[in-house]
Amino acid sequence: MDGMLGRSPEFGWLVSYRGPERRRGTPDRWWRHALEEIDLGVCxxxxxxxxxxxxxxxxxxxDSxxxxxxxxxxxxxxxxxxQARLDGALADVQRGLRHLICLGRGSGRLSLSxxxxxxxxxxxxxxxxxLGKRSLCGELPMMAFAREHQLTAAEQQVLQSLCAGLQPQEIAQRHGVAISTVRTQIASVRAKTATESIRDLVAMVAQLPPMQGVLRVCELR
Incomplete structure (x- = not known):
């Protein structure tokens, strides 16, 4: 089994892993499944x-x-x-150096380690x-977070808006409710999550691990 993994052009770097799944099926396939479960781009x-x-x-x-x-x-x-930034970072890999680079501009900017x-x-x-995260929090982690902390549907919607950078007044206008309603919902979310401020609340959501909504089994075969 170790020899097969060591010869793999894709996952030879995992040869030191000694977990129990190394004894069940093909390690390459197991790691492919693991990486497909993470909503984070990996190459x-x-x-x-x-x-x-x-x-x-x-x-x-x-994509294009x-x-x-x-x-x-x-x-x-x-x-x-x-391209020059990418080439330089890949060349430095041979010297054991690691980089964080940012490509593109504006809303299309992409950061990668x-x-x-x-x-x-x-x-x-x-x-x-x-690759850098495409958004502060994906849909599935947000839903799981809301369920874990027993947020109502309205409270989850307000939390998503806060994480998108909207101010309470903007949230109220967008959803056609009074600003007092939004403030009450924010206070309820803070109480349920034991956070002291909106900033702390958004930081808590930003730290959630990325999760894929659906495992694409057909792509792993």
């Missing part, structure tokens, strides 16, 4: 710059509108400056790319 890039693996979140995120695109197994940036994964002495390092 594994070989020493030659070729993408060895990208989970479904990354494939959706690196993104400042970083995945085409024919290669990552490329339409803007020359962005570039992390070295060294398989052994004398072997080119692979790069693990972790």
């Amino acid at each position: 594994l890039v070989g020493g030659d710059g070729h993408v060895l693996y990208a989970n479904s979140t990354a494939r959706r995120q690196l 509108c993104s400042p970083l695109q995945l085409t024919s197994g290669q990552l490329s940036a339409p803007e020359a400056k962005d 570039v992390l070295p994964l060294q398989e052994g002495p004398g072997r080119p390092a692979q790069a693990l790319l972790v």
Whole structure:
């Protein structure tokens, strides 16, 4: 089993893992399932710059509108400056250096971490790319958070609006309710979550782990 994992071009870097699932089925398949459950874009890039693996979140995120695109197994940036940043970060991986780079501008900006994964002495390092979150909190984590803290549907809606950057007055106008109603709902959410301010509440939501809403089993076969 260890030999099979070590020969895998995609997941050889996981050879040191000793969990019980190593004894059940193919490790590559198990790790693919694990990465598909996370609503966070993850790519594994070989020493030659070729993408060895990208989970479904990354494939959706690196579309034709993104400042970083995945085409024919290669990552490329339409803007020359962005491509230079990416090339420099991938080159530094071979020196064991890690980077956080930002590509694009405005609302289309994409941040990503570039992390070295060294398989052994004398072997080119692979790069693990972790893409920045597309939003403060995904739909499923928000629903789970609301259920955990017994928020009402209206309170969850107000919380989502706060996390989107709206002020209480804007929330009231958008939903056609009195500002006093929104303030009462915010106070209730703060009480249920034991937070002292809206800032603390939003920070709490921002720290929620990313979760996929649906596991795309057909893509893993």
